[in-house]
Amino acid sequence: MKGMVFTEFLDFVAERFGDNMVDDIIEASAPPSGGAYTAVGTYSHGEMVGLCGALAERTAVPVGDLVRDFGDRLSDTFARDFPDFFKRAGNLFDFLASIEEHIHAEVLKLYPDAELPRFVVEERTAARMVMLYRSPRRMGHLSEGLITGSARQYDVEVRVRVEELEAGDGTASRFHIELV
Ligand code: HEM
Structure with missing residues (x-):
């Protein structure tokens, strides 16, 4: 999955839930790439699934809604x-x-x-x-x-x-x- 989807997703998380939440979900989902996403990179779709799951768990908002x-x-x-x-x-x-x-x-x-x-x-x-x-x-x-x-x-x-x-x-x- 393209890096721009990840960078945009983390911007969305920061805007809605704050910068700490970005750090929290990266730490909790422990993406193999390390979580320092760049717009020009390409990362596994599984990392996005992990980040969304961690966010849903912490916010009690269903993944689909997020x-x-x-x-x-x-x-x-x-x-x-x-x-x-x-x-x-x-x-x-x-x-x-x-x-x-x-x-x-x-x-x-x-x-x-x-x-x-x-x-x-x-x-x-x-x-x-x-x-x-x-x-x-x-x-x-x-x-x-x-x-x-x-x-x-x-x-x-x-x-x-x-x-x-x-x-x-x-x-x-x-x-x-x-x-x-
Ligand atoms: C200017 C308009 C659009 C651009 C530039 C664009 C571009 C992209 C890019 C770069 C990706 C990521 C591919 C990857 O990570 O490998 C993507 C994925 C995706 N796009 Fe678009 N897109 C556009 C409009 C739309 C619209 C209007 C929809 C829905 C109706 C849509 C549905 C999706 C979905 C669902 C994915 C996720 C991959 C998947 O479901 O398999 N896109 N798009």
């Missing part, structure tokens, strides 16, 4: 660092529909070792969109947050209903996204 809130915040960083992806798509649904073929395809050119999910747009009207998420990394909650955060970049609000698929193991989910 990851969702992180995704929502991460969209502000994406909008700042990759404004062209947002400009190129005229609206939220065009933007979401462009993740698979355009955005993540470009990410992969930039970082050939990026581990990315698969998205399939199953239905789309002016007011609602249904998207399927698949990834062995089970980060559907991150997607949910990235969807609501991306909506904010376009000044619209959405309601997202998440349908867990495949025995609820997190590797596949369907997002029902409605403009409100």
Whole structure:
């Protein structure tokens, strides 16, 4: 997993829970890399799982809620660092529909070792969109947050209903996204 995801995650933790919490969760999860993450590095996805678990334990906030809130915040960083992806798509649904073929395809050119999910747009009207998420990394909650955060970049609000698929193991989910 790319270092920028880790550095952004730890910024999120510091903002919401304070700098000490960052030190605490690194110490508690004892990541093999040592926890001195740099944006240009690449680290095992397991380290992210460990950090999130340690955070959930200390804050009594469920992991899924934490990851969702992180995704929502991460969209502000994406909008700042990759404004062209947002400009190129005229609206939220065009933007979401462009993740698979355009955005993540470009990410992969930039970082050939990026581990990315698969998205399939199953239905789309002016007011609602249904998207399927698949990834062995089970980060559907991150997607949910990235969807609501991306909506904010376009000044619209959405309601997202998440349908867990495949025995609820997190590797596949369907997002029902409605403009409100
Ligand atoms: C400008 C927009 C975006 C950029 C630049 C971007 C870039 C990235 C990058 C760099 C990663 C990390 C890959 C790795 O660590 O190996 C990633 C992962 C991911 N992205 Fe995006 N992304 C964008 C938009 C989105 C949106 C809108 C969604 C959700 C609807 C999304 C869903 C995900 C998920 C869930 C992952 C975690 C990996 C997984 O689930 O397998 N991304 N993306």
